[in-house]
Amino acid sequence: MSKEIFNPTRFNKSDNPDFNQVLENHLSRRKILKGGLGLSAMATLGAFGLAGCGSSGSSSSAVETPPEVPQLQLGFNSIPGSKTDAVSVAEGYRAQVLAPWGQPITADGAAWQDDGSNNANDQENAMGMHHDGLHFFPLNEAGTDGVLCVNHEYIDQNALHPMGSDKDENGLRSSLDQVRKEINAHGVAVVRIQLQDSGEWLVIDNDPLNRRYTGATVMDIAGPLANSDMLVTPFSPDGSQARGTLNNCGNGFTPWGTYLTCEENWPGYFINTAETTAEQERIGLDTSGTTRYGWETLAGNADEMDDEFTRFNVTPNADNASQDYRNEANGHGYIVEIDPYTENSRAVKRTALGRFRHEGCTIGKLTQGQPITFYSGHDARFEYMYKFVSAAPWDPADANPSDRMATGDKYMNEGTLYVARFDADGTGVWLPLTLTGATKDGGVLADHFANLAEIILNTAGAADLAGATPMDRPEWCSIDPVTGSVYLTLTNNTRRNEETGTNAANPRLNNKFGHIIRWDESESMTDFSWDIFVFGSDAGGDELTNLSGLTEFNQFASPDGLAFDARGVMWVQTDNGADEVEDYTNDQILAVIPSNLTDEEGNQTTITSANQGELRRFFVGPNGCEVTGLTMTPDYTTMFVSIQHPKNWPYSSNAQEETPAGMALRPRASVVAIRKVDGSPLGV
Numbered sequence: 001m002s003k004e005i006f007n008p009t010r011f012n013k014s015d016n017p018d019f020n021q022v023l024e025n026h027l028s029r030r031k032i033l034k035g036g037l038g039l040s041a042m043a044t045l046g047a048f049g050l051a052g053c054g055s056s057g058s059s060s061s062a063v064e065t066p067p068e069v070p071q072l073q074l075g076f077n078s079i080p081g082s083k084t085d086a087v088s089v090a091e092g093y094r095a096q097v098l099a100p101w102g103q104p105i106t107a108d109g110a111a112w113q114d115d116g117s118n119n120a121n122d123q124e125n126a127m128g129m130h131h132d133g134l135h136f137f138p139l140n141e142a143g144t145d146g147v148l149c150v151n152h153e154y155i156d157q158n159a160l161h162p163m164g165s166d167k168d169e170n171g172l173r174s175s176l177d178q179v180r181k182e183i184n185a186h187g188v189a190v191v192r193i194q195l196q197d198s199g200e201w202l203v204i205d206n207d208p209l210n211r212r213y214t215g216a217t218v219m220d221i222a223g224p225l226a227n228s229d230m231l232v233t234p235f236s237p238d239g240s241q242a243r244g245t246l247n248n249c250g251n252g253f254t255p256w257g258t259y260l261t262c263e264e265n266w267p268g269y270f271i272n273t274a275e276t277t278a279e280q281e282r283i284g285l286d287t288s289g290t291t292r293y294g295w296e297t298l299a300g301n302a303d304e305m306d307d308e309f310t311r312f313n314v315t316p317n318a319d320n321a322s323q324d325y326r327n328e329a330n331g332h333g334y335i336v337e338i339d340p341y342t343e344n345s346r347a348v349k350r351t352a353l354g355r356f357r358h359e360g361c362t363i364g365k366l367t368q369g370q371p372i373t374f375y376s377g378h379d380a381r382f383e384y385m386y387k388f389v390s391a392a393p394w395d396p397a398d399a400n401p402s403d404r405m406a407t408g409d410k411y412m413n414e415g416t417l418y419v420a421r422f423d424a425d426g427t428g429v430w431l432p433l434t435l436t437g438a439t440k441d442g443g444v445l446a447d448h449f450a451n452l453a454e455i456i457l458n459t460a461g462a463a464d465l466a467g468a469t470p471m472d473r474p475e476w477c478s479i480d481p482v483t484g485s486v487y488l489t490l491t492n493n494t495r496r497n498e499e500t501g502t503n504a505a506n507p508r509l510n511n512k513f514g515h516i517i518r519w520d521e522s523e524s525m526t527d528f529s530w531d532i533f534v535f536g537s538d539a540g541g542d543e544l545t546n547l548s549g550l551t552e553f554n555q556f557a558s559p560d561g562l563a564f565d566a567r568g569v570m571w572v573q574t575d576n577g578a579d580e581v582e583d584y585t586n587d588q589i590l591a592v593i594p595s596n597l598t599d600e601e602g603n604q605t606t607i608t609s610a611n612q613g614e615l616r617r618f619f620v621g622p623n624g625c626e627v628t629g630l631t632m633t634p635d636y637t638t639m640f641v642s643i644q645h646p647k648n649w650p651y652s653s654n655a656q657e658e659t660p661a662g663m664a665l666r667p668r669a670s671v672v673a674i675r676k677v678d679g680s681p682l683g684v
Contacts, residue, residue, distance in 0.1 A: 002130070002153060002249075002575065002626050002644055072567055074591055075684045078553035078616035081585025085648045085659035088620040092677055095619075095655035098193070098201050098640070099150065100670035103127045105191050105203065105210040114666055116162040120180035124212060128152025129160060129185040131642035131669045133251030133360065133561075134629040135259055137340045143633040144195040147209055147340040148640065149259040150671060151248035151629065155185045156645065157293065159666055165293070172290075172297040179295050179309065183215035187245050188261050188347075190340050200653075201638070201673045208343050213261075215244035215269075216308065219336065223352035223413045224453045230330050232321040235306065242331030242349055243311065249379070250360030250476055250561075251629070252335070255372075255399050256407040259338045262358035264379055268292040270329040274315045279458035283356065285314070285329060330457060335361045335376065337412065339404045348405060350412040353388045354433075354459040362477040364521070365484050369393045372411050373521075375486065377474025378460065381493045384468040385420040385477075386459070387430060388412075389525060417456070419463040422530060428519060430526045431466040433459065440467030472496065472511050476562035478570065480518075482595040483604065487518045487533060487570065489559040492577045512578045513537050513545070513557045518594075533594065534607040534615065538580035549609025554590060554617055557581040561628045565636060568595050569683050571618075573641075575626045587627040589619040589641065591683060618683070619674065622649040624667070636681035639674040646670075 076090035087095050099105075102112035102123070109125030110118060118126070132151040139145040157165040160182065166175040173179055192207035204210070213219075219242050225231055231239030245261060246269050252260035271286040290297055296312035298304065311325045318324040333355040339345040353361070356378040364373035364387075374388040391414040401407040418430035431437060433455055435446040445462055449455045455462045472493035479486055492514040513536035519528040537546035539555040550556070557580070561573030572590045576582040592615040597605050607615055621627040624647025631640050643649070646667045651659040655672050659665060676682050 002132075002628075071596060072569065072593060072684045073596070074569070074593065074614070074616055076616065076618060078613075079618070079620070080553070081588070081617070082620040083584075083586055083623060085622050085646075085651065086657060087622055087643070087655045087672060089656065089674055090618050093674055093682065094677055096200050096673045096675075097650045097653045097655045098671045098673045099127050099131075099148065099189070099191055099203050100650065100668040101127050101129045101131070101152075101185075102668065103203060105189065105205070105207075105212070107206045116160060116666060118181070120177045120184055123181045123184040124214060126212075127189050127191070128187055128212065128214070129155045129669060130644045131671060132249050132629050132644060133261065134631055134640060134642055134671065135251060135253045136631045136633060136640055137253075137257065137259070138634055139192075143635050143637075146193060146633070148189075148191050148193050148631075148671070149251070149261070149338065149340050150189045150191070150642065151251055151261055152185060152187055152189065152669075153247055153249050153264070153644065155182050155293070156667075157182065160185060167294075173294045176298060176301060176303055179293075179298055180216075182293055183244070183295065183308075184212070186215040186248070187217065188213040188248055188259075188336075188338065190259075190338065195638070199675060199679060209340070211344060213245055213336075213338065213347050215246050217244055217347065219243070219245065219347040219349055221331065221351060222348050222409060223350055224451075224456050225330070225351040225355075228453050229321070230453060230457055231327055233311070233325055233327050233331075234322060235311070236331075237322050239327075243328075244332075245336050245347070245349075246332060248336075249628075250358065252361030252363065252374075254337070254363065254404075254408065254411075255366060255394075256401050256404050256411075257339070257341060257399075258404050258408055259340050260361045261336045261338065262361055262376065263333055263336065264357045264359055266332040266357070267329070269295070269332075270312055270314050271296060272314045272326075278461060279355075280314075280329070282458055282461045282464075283333070330355075333357070335374075335412075337405065337408045341404070345405065348408065350408065351453075351456055352413055352415060352417065354386050354417050355456055356386075356459045357383070359475045360477055362479060362486075364479055364486065366394050366396075368396055371415065371525075374412070375477040375488075377471075377477060377488060379473050379475050379491070381473055381495050382470035383460065383474060384463045385471060385474045385488060386417060386463075387420070388415055388417050390415040417459070418526070419466055419468040420528075421467060422469045422517075426529055426531060428469075428528045428530055430528070431463075431468060432526075433462045433466060437462075437466060439465040441465075472514065475560050476573075478562045478564045480564055480568060480570070480594055481566050482568040483520075485518050485520050485594070485604065487516055487562060487564075487594070489562045489572070490515050490517060491558045491560050491575065492536075494577070513541075513581075514559050514577070516559055516562070516572070531606060534592075536574075536578075536581075538578065538584070540580070548607045549612045550615070551612065552584070554612060554615040555581055555584065556588065556590060560626070561630055563630045565632055565683070567636070567684065569593055571630055571639075573627045573630060575628065585617075585620055586623055587621045587625055588617055589627055589630070590615055591618050592616070621646070622655075623647040625649070636683065637675060637679060639682055641672045641674060642669070643672055644669050 082088040106125040192204040249264035299310035316326040334349040359379035473491040519530035535547040557578035560575040629642035
């Protein structure tokens with residue numbers, strides 16, 4: 001999640017044990033995770049996903065027993081930090097600008113205008129703004145032809161329009177086309193790309209697979225809230241549909257070949273100026289002023305269509321929900337599934353996985369005959385880590401289904417949602433968010449909720465009652481394909497102090513650097529063991545800050561994006577939140593192979609001053625940006641990375657070409673394609 005839009009309000013008012021209280025006790029008896037690397041590798045869904053698939057667009061088979069994985073070593077030296085309007089990448093690599101904001105992708109689009117004058121229709125048929133999570137879906141065995149799905153998290157009104165947003169004398173929005181353009185700049189882009197003989201990637205204009213899902217696109221509701229009275233609106237009287245997907249940040253993908261996009265800071269798009277409901281209060285819906293971009297202030301305009309602006313004001317003003325938009329926000333806050341291989345397919349919101357500010361959706365190890373696990377963090381200070389366990393056991397035949405969305409119905413509509421409690425002895429418990437799930441006061445959730453749909457609607461409130469552990473902004477999650485361990489970035493939390501539960505002995509007071517936690521699941525599905533893999537810090541931090549012994553060549557703050565490739569290389573992206581690091585370098589990507597870090601008995605260890613050189617800086621983004629979202633081709637020869645909210649970039653299609661001094665550009669978020677100059681697999 002971009003710090004540009006982070007809302008620091010603390011919506012979690014529970015008194016659940018503070019994560020730093022847990023960490024403080026754990027540091028003194030820090031244990032390695034259970035299970036050495038001498039055990040056979042666990043079967044996992046590779047973080048960069050599907051192997052090459054046929055030209056028919058069918059997804060590849062998931063491998064139940066992976067081949068023996070040779071021990072790899074990083075094949076590049078850590079690079080210095082960078083503070084330029086260009087990207088910096090390891091020696092022997094090159095970077096290319098691909099699919100920037102505003103590039104048309106359908107026949108109805110128009111060429112991007114550098115004065116910001118493109119209209120709403122142009123934007124609906126072009127790449128959206130502020131690229132974030134993304135994934136590559138191959139269309140051939142070689143992985144040289146494929147579909148790229150890209151999230152568009154939010155907008156910059158000053159860049160989007162020629163002179164910023166138009167407002168009347170009362171400060172209210174006055175241009176319908178501007179607001180429609182803003183809504184269309186949100187969501188997801190699906191675009192076909194192909195590798196050229198030159199070694200550069202090309203967006204295939206007007207390909208039938210190209211399309212946009214925006215903040216106004218109609219989507220189906222599936223799971224516990226489908227057809228619920230709590231989703232009834234004048235637009236969807238039976239509660240079966242929602243309009244649009246907003247603030248799409250992290251992402252995921254499934255073994256049956258679909259894309260998962262995650263709705264994160266969506267509450268700021270809605271307002272209730274009357275008495276808020278319990279779930280609206282808990283999630284942090286606006287209650288005064290206007291929404292983030294003021295879209296609702298155009299409600300009632302003579303040219304408004306289908307209440308397109310009215311719906312963002314969820315204040316009850318009629319006799320029932322079929323006559324106003326009190327339930328409109330209830331259609332947001334979910335994991336959304338998209339079939340990239342099928343033209344114009346309808347997106348589906350999977351409500352069973354919980355409703356909160358989702359940051360990513362990662363699938364755990366796949367075992368035939370066992371349920372599938374989906375992990376997702378709630379990206380806000382003092383919020384929680386969740387997992388959903390499917391009711392249906394995994395069947396490898398479903399890796400090549402005839403109907404991908406029906407397969408999603410099978411695994412994502414029914415199951416059990418859990419929230420994590422991290423205990424001081426290095427163990428943890430997944431607490432079920434069900435009617436029979438226990439609360440910390442000795443009761444059950446049925447004492448507070450009438451049905452599962454009510455629990456899902458107020459997932460965070462149910463987690464409060466269950467006794468979950470408040471975390472330091474749980475963001476991206478990924479699975480080590482070699483060991484099966486789960487890794488999670490905890491970006492930062494500068495609000496953590498004595499009042500919120502920390503104490504002087506806690507080494508992460510005012511946690512502005514963040515850290516990465518990991519755990520191993522037990523056979524029971526509800527128990528796990530955990531430790532801290534690495535602590536962010538500046539190189540000059542004292543012994544209570546630089547706990548991992550980082551140096552100038554790997555210092556980092558605010559770990560955010562996180563992904564393993566199928567070889568076992570972990571890639572960490574940052575969203576700087578500490579001046580000590582930000583003064584040295586722009587946001588970056590670092591790499592490490594955790595399975596190589598072991599003791600004499602083959603057990604996993606953490607990053608320390610003794611082995612910190614294994615964590616290396618690979619890439620640095622341009623000034624002002626966040627480096628976020630990462631995916632690879634199946635042969636590991638191309639890495640695609642999102643560059644969000646750059647300050648003055650890009651100057652040319654060569655991402656490494658710095659903007660000439662004095663040249664001011666309308667900044668364009670973009671995908672960057674990174675390849676070795678010799679075309680061989682990158683990273684090792």
